[in-house]
Amino acid sequence: MLVIARRLFFYLVTAAIAISLDFLIPRMIPGNPVDAILSKMQGVTITPATIHALDLQFGVNTSASLWGQYTHFWNNVLHGNLGVSTANAFEPVSTVIRQALPYTLGLVGVATLISFVLGTAIGAIVAWKRGSWLDNLLPVVTFFQAAPYFFLAFLAIDVFAVTLGWFPSARAANATDFPAFNWTYISDVLDHSLLPAMTIVVASAAGWIVGMRNVMLTTMDEDYVLIAAAKGLPKRRVIWYAARNAILPSVSGFALAIGFIVSGALLTEIVFSYPGLGSLLLQAVQNNDYELMQGLFLIITFAVLAANLIADFVYVFLDPRTRQEA
Amino acid sequence: MAVGIGTEQVTGGAPVPGAALLGTGSPRRRQRALRLPRSPKIIVGLAMLTFFVLLSVIGPLVAPYSPDQIFANSPVPLPPSSAHWLGTTNLQQDVFSQLLAGGSDMLLVSFIAGVIATALSVVIGVTAGYLGGLADDLLSMLANIFLVMPALPLLVILFGFLGKTGSNDLFLIGFIISVTGWAWGARVLRAQTLSLRNRDYVDSAKIIGERRSRIIFAEILPNLTPIVASSFLFTVLYAVGTYTAMAFLGLVNPNWSWGGILYYAQGANAELTGYWWWYIPPGLAVALLGTSLVLLNFGIDEFINPRLRAAGLSRRGGDRKRARALRSQQFALTPVLPVSRPPAAPLDTTAATAGNGGRA
Numbered sequence: 087m088l089v090i091a092r093r094l095f096f097y098l099v100t101a102a103i104a105i106s107l108d109f110l111i112p113r114m115i116p117g118n119p120v121d122a123i124l125s126k127m128q129g130v131t132i133t134p135a136t137i138h139a140l141d142l143q144f145g146v147n148t149s150a151s152l153w154g155q156y157t158h159f160w161n162n163v164l165h166g167n168l169g170v171s172t173a174n175a176f177e178p179v180s181t182v183i184r185q186a187l188p189y190t191l192g193l194v195g196v197a198t199l200i201s202f203v204l205g206t207a208i209g210a211i212v213a214w215k216r217g218s219w220l221d222n223l224l225p226v227v228t229f230f231q232a233a234p235y236f237f238l239a240f241l242a243i244d245v246f247a248v249t250l251g252w253f254p255s256a257r258a259a260n261a262t263d264f265p266a267f268n269w270t271y272i273s274d275v276l277d278h279s280l281l282p283a284m285t286i287v288v289a290s291a292a293g294w295i296v297g298m299r300n301v302m303l304t305t306m307d308e309d310y311v312l313i314a315a316a317k318g319l320p321k322r323r324v325i326w327y328a329a330r331n332a333i334l335p336s337v338s339g340f341a342l343a344i345g346f347i348v349s350g351a352l353l354t355e356i357v358f359s360y361p362g363l364g365s366l367l368l369q370a371v372q373n374n375d376y377e378l379m380q381g382l383f384l385i386i387t388f389a390v391l392a393a394n395l396i397a398d399f400v401y402v403f404l405d406p407r408t409r410q411e412a
Numbered sequence: 413m414a415v416g417i418g419t420e421q422v423t424g425g426a427p428v429p430g431a432a433l434l435g436t437g438s439p440r441r442r443q444r445a446l447r448l449p450r451s452p453k454i455i456v457g458l459a460m461l462t463f464f465v466l467l468s469v470i471g472p473l474v475a476p477y478s479p480d481q482i483f484a485n486s487p488v489p490l491p492p493s494s495a496h497w498l499g500t501t502n503l504q505q506d507v508f509s510q511l512l513a514g515g516s517d518m519l520l521v522s523f524i525a526g527v528i529a530t531a532l533s534v535v536i537g538v539t540a541g542y543l544g545g546l547a548d549d550l551l552s553m554l555a556n557i558f559l560v561m562p563a564l565p566l567l568v569i570l571f572g573f574l575g576k577t578g579s580n581d582l583f584l585i586g587f588i589i590s591v592t593g594w595a596w597g598a599r600v601l602r603a604q605t606l607s608l609r610n611r612d613y614v615d616s617a618k619i620i621g622e623r624r625s626r627i628i629f630a631e632i633l634p635n636l637t638p639i640v641a642s643s644f645l646f647t648v649l650y651a652v653g654t655y656t657a658m659a660f661l662g663l664v665n666p667n668w669s670w671g672g673i674l675y676y677a678q679g680a681n682a683e684l685t686g687y688w689w690w691y692i693p694p695g696l697a698v699a700l701l702g703t704s705l706v707l708l709n710f711g712i713d714e715f716i717n718p719r720l721r722a723a724g725l726s727r728r729g730g731d732r733k734r735a736r737a738l739r740s741q742q743f744a745l746t747p748v749l750p751v752s753r754p755p756a757a758p759l760d761t762t763a764a765t766a767g768n769g770g771r772a
Contacts, residue, residue, distance in 0.1 A: 096556065233695070236657075237691070
């Protein structure tokens with residue numbers, strides 16, 4: 087458990103740095119974000135209190151010391167106070183994000199899991215059958231590895247939603263549906279999430295396939311694989327022995343991959359008009375809604391750190407060597 | 413040929429491929445460098461990359477129209493015709509001209525980002541790996557923090573606060589992208605430096621009394637070249653994707669870019685209305701440019717770790733037999749070669765298979 091404790095400490099430090107960046111970036115970059123926000127607020131009565139609150143948020147026209155502002159910022163974050171979203175009728179950012187978060191967690195979480203399992207399995211098989219027709223998959227995989235997620239989303243919508251009409255093309259549910267915990271609504275949400283999820287799976291599986299194949303090729307040369315084959319074990323068992331060990335770098339490489347996948351998935355959400363964090367990100371950009379941007383950065387970072395922590399638990403479970411240390 | 417040495421000692425694990433291969437002397441390295449272009453992946457990758465670089469440089473000069481020119485003759489985007497090879501946008505601008513104009517800024521930004529990020533990763537990775545101790549702990553932690561922090565929302569804040577003025581400065585954009593993209597290279601380089609540090613030739617250099625700077629620059633860095641090259645390509649690929657994503661969000665849009673075309677196409681719902689000529693060319697261009705970089709990277713990976721070589725992109729009967737023979741060897745502790753084959757060329761089989769596959 088020492089490993090987990092150390093990783094946990096690392097994630098806490100990373101979270102603290104993310105919060106500090108969130109505080110510092112508006113103050114480091116020249117320009118006055120408050121003016122930019124006020125210029126966007128057409129048709130809203132701006133009270134001096136609003137301006138004062140914004141000034142405090144971005145450290146403009148304030149007599150408080152930088153340290154004082156910093157501790158104030160921390161206090162706010164720890165109390166879940168991320169400011170207000172100008173693009174969403176001054177609702178608290180935390181409320182806005184809370185409404186969108188379940189969609190992204192569900193879509194990206196499930197898609198990432200499927201892509202990991204599928205990609206790793208395909209990678210293991212491609213490596214095992216090296217020199218067979220399966221090698222022809224690699225150029226295709228290379229293309230998908232390089233194509234932007236949102237371009238694949240364009241194609242998926244045009245082909246599968248519009249031309250073939252198999253899937254709905256936008257949103258997370260029919261506009262007429264009322265969110266409720268019943269089968270009509272749930273099946274509707276599932277129906278709407280299938281195409282975006284498949285887009286994310288296809289776009290992200292490529293990385294796992296290549297990663298797994300490369301490690302598997304090395305693992306297949308290990309003595310224990312030779313012994314397993316020499317004993318006459320069924321081929322499936324032998325592949326399993328090799329794959330079980332080859333999967334470790336994929337799990338530890340999760341940290342790098344998840345950042346890319348989340349970024350790609352958020353852009354995919356935008357193309358699908360999916361009401362998750364990606365669409366909020368676009369909304370924040372289009373409206374200069376800085377506090378929403380900052381809140382999204384924090385929440386997405388925390389979610390990625392949590393995903394990494396889960397990957398660490400899986401790693402400790404898979405690799406007994408990490409457990410011996412303590 | 414010389415590459416045969418050390419195949420059986422290649423260390424496992426994705427981040428440090430082919431550690432043993434890198435320790436060999438320089439004449440051998442030169443030989444291998446000459447062999448490099450024989451891999452079909454490298455040839456195809458280089459050809460595609462050259463094409464896109466030429467396209468971006470010459471493109472704006474040979475474009476039939478200005479990308480901003482408006483041809484007011486239809487309320488909806490027009491499909492490809494002889495006047496507009498790739499059709500028009502909803503504003504009746506020529507998609508082909510926009511495509512030709514859209515590559516240069518992106519490539520320049522990606523190149524700047526690649527150079528800065530590679531320099532950062534070499535400095536930080538080699539320092540951490542060579543010094544060890546507390547410096548290593550702190551620098552590794554820094555790299556890991558940048559590695560786990562999701563880049564997209566961070567870049568959105570940075571470009572969001574920079575606003576219009578900052579998003580027109582190509583060098584600044586490249587610099588910001590590189591800040592979020594150096595950590596992976598630094599981690600790989602650190603691991604490799606760590607393994608090179610304790611090699612005999614480094615020890616002997618130390619015993620002779622060479623200065624630390626000479627050991628790093630003359631003994632260690634040259635042996636990191638393939639990894640530096642691979643991390644440079646990786647960063648350029650990352651920058652291409654990131655710049656396209658930023659342009660797609662409308663955050664950077666100084667001139668035309670492929671991501672920018674997609675931004676307008678998405679704004680006009682091109683994917684819902686079947687205006688394929690509007691969104692497919694820029695998307696495909698980004699994807700193929702990325703593919704060329706990935707192929708080159710694969711080529712370098714296979715060069716570092718020959719075990720990764722597949723038997724080629726396509727194959728014929730002869731190759732298949734050789735590949736099967738190769739596969740049967742995988743269970744041997746030492747390579748057992750068919751009697752008919754000269755024993756000195758165990759790896760040429762692999763190389764030849766890879767080469768033939770591409771030529772076939």
